[in-house]
Amino acid sequence: MLELRHLRTLNALDETGSISLAAQRVHLTQSAISHQIKVLQEYYQLPLIQRCGRTVQLTDAGKRLVQLARKILSEVQVAERDLAKISQQAAGNLRIVLECHTCFDWLMPIMNDFRQHWPEVELDLVSGFHSDPIALLRQNVADVVIGSDNKSRPGIVHFPLFCFEILAVLAPGHVLGNKRVLEAADFAQDVLITYPVPEERIDLIRQILMPAGVSWQRRTTELTVAILQLVASRRGIAALPGWGIKNYLDYEYVIARRIGKNGLWSNLYLSVREQDASLRYLLDFLEIIDQVCFAELDGIRPLAEKINREKSGRGRGNKRKKEV
Numbered sequence: 001m002l003e004l005r006h007l008r009t010l011n012a013l014d015e016t017g018s019i020s021l022a023a024q025r026v027h028l029t030q031s032a033i034s035h036q037i038k039v040l041q042e043y044y045q046l047p048l049i050q051r052c053g054r055t056v057q058l059t060d061a062g063k064r065l066v067q068l069a070r071k072i073l074s075e076v077q078v079a080e081r082d083l084a085k086i087s088q089q090a091a092g093n094l095r096i097v098l099e100c101h102t103c104f105d106w107l108m109p110i111m112n113d114f115r116q117h118w119p120e121v122e123l124d125l126v127s128g129f130h131s132d133p134i135a136l137l138r139q140n141v142a143d144v145v146i147g148s149d150n151k152s153r154p155g156i157v158h159f160p161l162f163c164f165e166i167l168a169v170l171a172p173g174h175v176l177g178n179k180r181v182l183e184a185a186d187f188a189q190d191v192l193i194t195y196p197v198p199e200e201r202i203d204l205i206r207q208i209l210m211p212a213g214v215s216w217q218r219r220t221t222e223l224t225v226a227i228l229q230l231v232a233s234r235r236g237i238a239a240l241p242g243w244g245i246k247n248y249l250d251y252e253y254v255i256a257r258r259i260g261k262n263g264l265w266s267n268l269y270l271s272v273r274e275q276d277a278s279l280r281y282l283l284d285f286l287e288i289i290d291q292v293c294f295a296e297l298d299g300i301r302p303l304a305e306k307i308n309r310e311k312s313g314r315g316r317g318n319k320r321k322k323e324v
Contacts, residue, residue: 144285181257
């Protein structure tokens with residue numbers, strides 16, 4: 001009766017505390033998730049979850065199955081790695097381009113984990129800022145791009161990673177620190193410090209400032225720590241992912257404020273050439289990102305949209321949103 005799909009669902013419910021977010025994680029509908037839980041509860045004659053407003057919590061019975069899920073799913077992942085190596089699918093390259101350099105903070109531990117499982121795969125970072133990172137895939141300069149671009153392009157597949165909130169970053173005592181939420185006009189009062197990328201690729205400018213017709217002054221630097229140092233020394237303000245500045249906020253080196261009433265959110269994708277989208281080691285790289293990021297990064301959410309790999313029937317478990 002108990003199947004791998006049930007274990008994945010229970011694990012997702014435990015990690016997200018939400019039926020809607022769990023559904024996004026395992027690429028099912030909310031009704032499919034509810035149906036799975038109902039079937040399991042009827043089979044075991046025990047409640048597995050309890051609702052607390054918009055969230056859900058696992059009962060003792062549910063937690064016991066989650067313990068089993070983590071053990072079994074881990075073993076399944078190891079077995080699939082071994083099968084890939086037996087079938088000689090283990091050798092290759094993963095040259096990674098990062099559109100957002102704050103991703104370094106969470107990517108480096110993931111790369112270390114990946115190297116332990118796939119020592120035969122050459123793993124490297126393509127340095128520098130690039131005006132069109134996706135073009136590097138077609139030029140065979142890179143194998144993986146991590147960024148916000150998910151435009152449909154021939155021969156390119158986009159895997160959703162997560163969405164995250166971008167916060168305004170200010171020096172302690174900054175006059176705008178008196179506000180709980182910053183609006184577009186507030187950014188005209190100070191210099192905006194950003195990475196040296198085209199303005200149309202900066203979420204704050206593209207989504208907030210330009211639609212509001214607000215003008216801005218801009219200063220650029222390549223390193224996240226340099227941006228934060230400039231902000232702390234009152235040389236300007238910045239807009240950075242919340243998970244990328246957590247340690248600096250904890251030590252009160254800088255302060256952060258929400259941008260707009262509902263916040264400024266950005267989506268993150270992993271893009272590859274279509275012929276590489278089903279490589280076992282690439283899919284494992286994605287699994288490691290999911291496991292680590294959703295366990296350790298604050299304030300991220302799953303992406304719920306359809307993507308090219310789902311249309312082609314490829315990806316993690318070849319899952320589509322469906323009723324089960």
